[in-house]
Amino acid sequence: MKYSRFCRSLLWTCASNPKHYFSGHNGGADVCVVDLEDSVPPGKKEEARHQAESFFSSSSASLTRCGIRINALTESDGHYDLLAIRQYSAKPSIVVIPKVEAARDIEIVESVLGGACPETIFFAIVETPRGLENASAIATASDRLRALLFGATDYSFGIGARRSWDALAYARSKLINSARAGNVEVVDSPMVEISNIAELKHECMRAREMGFSGKAVIHTNHVSVANQAFSPDTDTLEAARRIVAVGQNLELDTTVVDDKMVAMPFYNASLTLLNEFDSPS
Helix, strand or coil: CCCCCCCCEEEEEECCCHHHHHHHHCCCCCEEEEECCCCCCHHHHHHHHHHCHHHHHCHHHHHCEEEEECCCCCCHHHHHHHHHHHHCCCCCCEEEECCCCCHHHHHHHHHHHHHHCCCCEEEEEECCHHHHHCHHHHHCCCCCEEEEEECHHHHHHHHCCCCCCCCCHHHHHHHHHHHHHCCCEEEECCCCCCCCHHHHHHHHHHHHHHCCCEEEECCHHHHHHHHHHCCCCHHHHHHHHHHHHHHCCCCCCEEEECCEEEEHHHHHHHHHHHHHHCCCC
């Protein structure tokens, strides 16, 4: 199983509510994203994109990696968002691009931001049937693209399906394969029920077992659940230590650890895991 601290949890924070910025920064998420899209009504878009600048310049912004979700590029607000970001005094670490349907969408963002945001990376949300069909091309559209996100709600509306796990299993599997083939991370859609922590744990477990890197969340109470679910437990770390200890002296292609046949790929994966998680975060 592949684990990484890069995006175990991605917390959304509404751009039009600056009073929530500090709690977002301080929520413990690997990535906190201020949202200009779905959570902001049309009449407040302009105000929100100006308010969002303080999300990156405040002293608490250093507590996490800070991103911004722009509006879709098929809307004028999406282009206004990019032009505003170019002028921000402190640039976002990540720009999250919604409703991505082709590699061209990523190329447009890269072209507009250009040298104004040289350190900014991109996450792409795949949430339409066309986007899913083109997921492989999207995943390799730019060296600055680092993750694909699954937009379960819009996708389910787009294909006329229930927003249930079984109904969307194919879409999740295809997106994971496209992301991994393109060597980028892949993040599952948030659970919309705020208080059902038991179901959130179940969703996180299923997403992790499928191969997701992490999960987007809509509430700070969900962050620790996602972080724990997408981190190796004590038994997994101890098993990795045993494999590495044996593998360091491995002269043959295979050996037995804990009554299981292991080979060099197990050793390499275990070493990567320990380098990521067997040290202070």
